[in-house]
Amino acid sequence: MEYELVSPRPDSNRPYVAAENRYENFGYRRVGDSGLVLPPLSLGLWWNFGDNRAFDTQREVLRHAFDHGINHFDLANNYGPPAGSAEENFGRMMRKDFMPYRNELVISSKAGYDMWAGPFGSFGSRKYLLASAEASLQAMNLDYVDIFYSHRYDPKTPLEETIGALDTLVRQGKAIYVGISSYSAERTAQAKAIADELGTPLVIHQPSYNILNPWVEHGLLATLQKEDMGAIAFTPLAQGLLTDKYLNGTDVQRQGGRRSLDAQLTEENLDKIHKLNDIALRRGQSLAQMSLAWLLREGAATSVLIGASSTKQLDENLGALKNVEFTETELNEIASIAQGDAGIDWWKTSAIS
Template sequence: MNYERQPYRRCGRSGLQLPAVSLGLWHNFGGGKPLDSQRAILHKALDLGITHFDIADRYGPPLGAAESTFGTIFRQDLRGHRDEIVVTTKGSNPMWDGPYGKGNSRKHLLATLDRSLDRLGLDFVDIFYLHRDDDATPLEEQVSTLDHMVRTGRVLYVGVSNFSPERTAEAARLARDLGTPLVVHQPVYSMIRRGIEESLLGVLEREGMGCVVYSPLAQGLLTDRYLNGIPADSRAAEGRFLTADRVTPEVLTFVRALGELASARGQTVAQLALAWALRDPRITSVLVGASSPEQLAANVAAVDRLDFTTDELAQIDRAIKEAGVDA
């Protein structure tokens, strides 16, 4: 474990610290991938100071596969490091048939947590998220279930993902009244998805919650991957979480503009995009996926240059506006 490779940031006003760059297991840890390759990525993560592994019950395919993969490698290789790592998972997702197989009812959330713990081979997870809001379940029930998870020792910290600013604030109030505060929110955020800047980040700051963002590279758009066309083995070509119609001339124009600035800073486009997301101290960590140890190391190298001049930030804002890519 290399704790010197990257900075750690406090998660809101909690005592929990997370690495600036964390590993998400949304991609590349499902079934059909070589276990040795997945093991190599996890071991490289530890070498790079990544102590935070983000998973969800639904990540695969098939459903639950990412948790099972992590659980297998944990039992074989990482059990002795349990106190040095942060493992997170999420509930809310459709996981089995019938009325209790999805949503944020107490019935579903407690059952899906137990199934996750079994797949992970753990007695507890460090963070459990509500993966999304559930209008059909009272918010009081959703939050009191999180409180119960903590009080029964199966979860250390709790948070929400993809909640609106208003519902986040209300959930935080309810949790605080119960004595189990929400410590983190996980939203989407990137140069071309900046919506959280409008109000959510302000809510999180007021409520003392950290912010762990997913898709900071916009599913690979904010890299040099698509500058010369759509590779046959890419997500866009396969339609995996990114469709070819999103690789627009506007996006490519923007990425080329980023490439010029990144080169001047001694970074790749991906490293620049990750550093940009981390420029705001309210962002606790950015989640990255990786298909190889080398790709993961390249992403973590973003922390070697996190400073931006006023002119550089203005240049990025102009490029976003001129390309019309901010959503």
């Protein structure tokens, strides 16, 4: 991967005090039938919190998020870049800023993608998941995470072993709840049955999900509802395709190790986002705001993972919460525009395995 390293700026000595009205911004949503609740928008630390961003900028975004009611921060062992740096940077912020608020926070991590060399540095073996969880806790200066995920289904490891490892983390006190990500509907039902037999709180699924990639609506959402599990959507803006970035042209800006949208910037997809933008404007929203609101409509996602590189971008996303109601006409129009394969489900192989 190619990216420009930015040297972290020194920590500010000014102590952080969270805004007193931080819980007045919006209502929180229950995850399935569990006791866990999440904000409608959660902050993902996938790309903007590695060593490619100034540390003080990262810190400003996290503080701003928490001040505005976003108390869920989502990480994984391989987040960066480079891999692992997001958890390390968050660990610095945890120690400096957020430790007094630990009981208010929902912090999640995952393991499943490539992290270190050898046969135990990826996928879903017991050895990998337990070792990764321990490394993540050390990096983040935590005794436990609130949610630990199996980041992807492992076709070569028995599902009983993978879910059993999650069960061990709960019994060790290193995770309160557990989840899965990018599992098919069938595998989700199987994982939940195993977890229920073990008595493990498998309560949430993290799928890729957006207007142009609504695959979860063809079986997975129904399974989650049947199993009393919640859904938290990642890639809600299709890595920038569902923003105003490409409304006035297709000049692609490379973003290092992130997936390029070159192949997705087809005439058909560009036509779709222009038509979707017209609906958003009629609703008094930007395309990004409508796309986030669409995921939060009744019967869809419990929470949506947003990424933000600045407080301005974060505020733009928070603006989506001003209108999450859709008329039947709007929903039908969006569905008619978005039908067909936009070619942006990069996690499809994992989900159907």
